[in-house]
Amino acid sequence: MARVARLSHQPPRPGGCRPPQPGKGRGAGSNASGRYEKEQREPIDDGWSGSTVDAGAFNGAENEDRNGPPPLKTDVTIEHPKKIITYNKSPYVGFDRSINPYRGCEHGCIYCFARPTHAYMGLSPGLDFESKLFAKPSAQHLLEKELSDKNYRPRVVAMGTNTDPYQPVERKFRIMRGILETFARFRHPVTILTKAHLVTRDLDILAPMAEQNLTRAMISITTRDGALARSMEPRASAPAKRFDAIKKLAGAGVDVGVMTGPMIPGLNDDEMEAILEDAADAGATFSAYTILRLPLEVSPLFQEWLETYAPNRAKRIMRHIRDMNGGRDYDPHWSRGGEVKSAYALLIGQRFAAARARLGFDADRPSLDLSQFRVPQTVSGQMELFE
Numbered sequence: 001m002a003r004v005a006r007l008s009h010q011p012p013r014p015g016g017c018r019p020p021q022p023g024k025g026r027g028a029g030s031n032a033s034g035r036y037e038k039e040q041r042e043p044i045d046d047g048w049s050g051s052t053v054d055a056g057a058f059n060g061a062e063n064e065d066r067n068g069p070p071p072l073k074t075d076v077t078i079e080h081p082k083k084i085i086t087y088n089k090s091p092y093v094g095f096d097r098s099i100n101p102y103r104g105c106e107h108g109c110i111y112c113f114a115r116p117t118h119a120y121m122g123l124s125p126g127l128d129f130e131s132k133l134f135a136k137p138s139a140q141h142l143l144e145k146e147l148s149d150k151n152y153r154p155r156v157v158a159m160g161t162n163t164d165p166y167q168p169v170e171r172k173f174r175i176m177r178g179i180l181e182t183f184a185r186f187r188h189p190v191t192i193l194t195k196a197h198l199v200t201r202d203l204d205i206l207a208p209m210a211e212q213n214l215t216r217a218m219i220s221i222t223t224r225d226g227a228l229a230r231s232m233e234p235r236a237s238a239p240a241k242r243f244d245a246i247k248k249l250a251g252a253g254v255d256v257g258v259m260t261g262p263m264i265p266g267l268n269d270d271e272m273e274a275i276l277e278d279a280a281d282a283g284a285t286f287s288a289y290t291i292l293r294l295p296l297e298v299s300p301l302f303q304e305w306l307e308t309y310a311p312n313r314a315k316r317i318m319r320h321i322r323d324m325n326g327g328r329d330y331d332p333h334w335s336r337g338g339e340v341k342s343a344y345a346l347l348i349g350q351r352f353a354a355a356r357a358r359l360g361f362d363a364d365r366p367s368l369d370l371s372q373f374r375v376p377q378t379v380s381g382q383m384e385l386f387e
Contacts, residue, residue, distance in 0.1 A: 027108030034119030103134035140178035160193035189368035250283025261290030265320035
């Protein structure tokens with residue numbers, strides 16, 4: 001089982017230089033400027049971050065600075081998009097449309113491939129990505145409008161493909177729940193990928209949709225090790241809670257699978273079979289996996305994290321990743337296009353295929369039903385025409 005070494009237990013690197021340390025409940029240790037910014041920020045250690053002032057020197061509020069700055073708070077900005085369904089023609093994904101209720105993700109997963117999108121907002125893919133969020137409360141209204149368009153043709157909509165729709169702020173905004181209510185009214189098929197136990201809140205919507213073959217869900221589980229998950233995915237549900245989410249979804253009749261990913265060679269890939277087995281025991285009936293991707297700003301952020309939490313394995317892990325990408329930190333044409341070219345990646349794929357077959361995850365399942373889609377009378381007003 002993978003274990004991690006925390007920075008507080010590690011001596012400073014040569015010259016007193018240590019990798020940036022994430023704040024409590026955060027994944028990234030730095031907040032470098034986005035690639036489109038004219039000015040670039042560089043972190044400088046002023047000596048106060050590790051300050052150990054004598055406990056008797058101050059008291060009360062003044063003593064709050066003894067261990068560095070206070071925890072970074074999450075700030076949410078309301079966004080008013082003109083449309084909510086996003087279409088894509090990517091050859092690397094199995095869907096052509098998706099919805100993202102939020103920009104940024106408070107889960108703070110250090111490996112998140114969506115981090116670079118925050119640069120388009122003039123923000124950092126580092127700490128800004130997980131603390132400066134954008135919510136779209138008009139999503140339910142926009143979805144109703146787009147599904148009602150006479151030119152709309154139904155296809156399965158994927159949720160959770162960029163940022164998690166069930167991240168912590170969803171408890172307050174309930175945007176995802178509104179979206180599901182609309183899909184249920186229109187009898188429109190939808191799939192969900194999430195790391196959050198919060199998905200079980202909406203079983204009253206998902207269970208009837210599943211009975212009509214209109215939905216299925218996948219729970220993403222990267223590790224069974226609570227310590228590793230807490231450092232790598234600081235605000236996502238704990239591994240045990242994710243397995244419980246699978247159990248509750250399956251118990252409610254929702255077809256549920258497990259996403260074992262990302263698999264990080266030399267860090268968590270040794271857990272893949274055990275994760276699949278535990279998921280099967282919880283009620284999962286299908287599975288998938290991904291291997292770590294490090295596009296753009298994700299690579300330096302991930303390497304900072306490696307140097308902090310797994311310094312003895314950092315070089316070996318990055319060597320495996322570069323082998324999988326033709327010598328680069330990330331090359332989608334090499335690692336995702338065509339046949340697998342890396343021996344380690346091929347081995348992971350073979351292990352996954354063997355476990356998948358052994359657990360019965362490779363059985364065929366019917367596609368979600370597109371034929372039931374219709375615009376509700378309360379929206380179309382068709383009944384009034386006959387009256």
